[in-house]
Amino acid sequence: MPDRTPVQLGEYESVPLEADQLTPRDVDRLHALQARGCLTLIPDGTGWRLKADATVGVLVLDRVRVVMEPKFAIPGEQLMSWLAYALGTPVPATARRWATGPDSYADLVAAALLEQCERLLREGLRRDYVRRRSVEPVLRGRLDVASQATRRYGQLDQLHVRTFDREADIWDNRVLGSALKAALGLTAGPDLARALHSAAGAFPQAATPAAALRALDRTHYTRLNARYRPAHTWARLLLGGGGVTDLLTDHGTTADGLLLAMPALWEAVVRRLGTEAVGPYGGHAVPGGSGVGITVRGDLGNASTFRPDLLLSFPGHDAAHRTPLPVDAKYKRYDRHGVSAADVHQLLTYSSGYAPADAPITVIVHPQPGGHAQRTLQVRGPKGPLGIIHVLGVDTRTSPERATAWIGSGLR
Structure with a gap:
């Protein structure tokens, strides 16, 4: 990979770029990512100003290598632990401090894939x-x-x-060979690159990354290939599929890189946190999210539908009735400022659509580095109470397992 000027910035931070640092092709690719809400690129005098939104990862452009670090809500040293938790995969040995040198999120994911692939090679590839x-x-x-x-x-x-x-030339192994090859173009560390190249030589490869992604979509896990699931999860990230729904903003057509949308990650974390936390109390997540959702009809254009990120169901007073609890994930620092009016309106709509009339309760779960926190908002109107919103701040500096135990007591 040719030498590229490293450019580092954090979430919601911006950096200036010289006019000659971006080629016309780079500008087109960055504008495409801007349309997806990943970043902002605006002219700045004789050059450009690049601003990251709620996105972390790496972008490999023609002349620069942009590294966007997590700084907003999940500390860098905890990012891989929370990502592995959201993906439902074992925490890799790469769950270490976010590198401040040339290494980046892409290197950590590539190392996680390499760790799983080397384990499969030691055990023997499936045939x-x-x-x-x-x-x-x-x-x-x-x-x-x-x-x-x-x-x-x-x-x-x-x-x-x-x-x-x-x-061994089967799809279970081909997708890993393709992912290892894709990782070579994103990593910066020479030692990691050599290890990836060595491992890639032991795996067959698919004809194209798109073919590998289609094979992953068709994969069904049985006792014969269940041990491949963690490796396939990291492979999907590197191939641009997004192991968590809508997790990655890059699909291989706008820029070479690996970008992680932090709000989507937080939604996936909250869904698993809530589901696991209420299990000991007889609760469970409603399958399919929340059915058809709340639908708006009669407006211009198509009908719109929205639903909470997670709908929990708790045992009621008798076995025939259960109490629903809407939960919404907010990737916002609600430990530093009050809940916005728009979010209050949204949660009141959820309580009206899902919660029982005698208990119009909803929950907001937000990241809060430095300690768990809980507060309760009571919303009243001229005719009396409208709803109760519990605001739960999850300490992202702790482990997901500890956060699960704490949030269980709050949701109960």
Whole structure:
């Protein structure tokens, strides 16, 4: 990979760029990412000013390598732990402090993939029966009579055969080979690059990254390939699919890089936190999120639908009735300022649509580095109470497991 000028900034921070640091192709790619809400690029005198939004990761452009570090709500040393928790995969050995040098989020994810791939190599790659057609000097498998007659005209010096042998060249391994190759273009550390190159040589590769992603979408895990699930999870991130829904902002068409949308990560974290936290109290998450959601019809354009990030169900006074509890994830620093009027209106709509009339309760869960916190908002109107909003701040400096225990008591 050619040398590129490193550019570092944090969430919601901005940096100036010289006019000659961005090529016209870079400008087009950055504007495409700007349209997705990942960053902002504006002219600044004779150059440019690049501002990161709620996005971290790395962008490999033609002349610069942009590293966006987590600084807003989840400390860098905890990012990989929370990411692994959201993905439901084991915490990798790369769950270390966010590097302030040339390493970045892409290096950490690549190292997590490498760790899983090396484990698979030590255990032995999975093999499965693969059908192949080939021309051999001796008979192996079954003779392809039709091909032999039409292509060799009865000659027997070369035999068209069909074989059915156990091989490692299967999709479970191909997607990992493609992901290891993709990681090489994103990593900055020479030692990591050498290790990735060495591991990539031991895996077959798909024809294109898109083909590997399609194979991942078709993959079903059984006892035969269950051990591949963590490696496939990290591979999906590097190939641009987004192991968590809408987690990645780059799909391979706008820029070479690996970008993590922090609000989407936080939503995934809250969904798992809430689901696991209420289990001991007889609660569970409503399958499918919350059904059809709250629908608005009659306006210009198509009907709009919205729903809470998580809808929990708790045991009621009798076995036949359960109490729903809408939970919304907010990637905002509500430990530093009050809940916005727009969010209050949103949560009141959820309580009206989902919560029982005698208990119009909803929950906001936000990140709060430095300690858990809880407060209660009581919303009243001229005719009496309208709803109760519990605001839970989850300490992102602690482990997800400890946060699960604390949030369980708050949601109960």
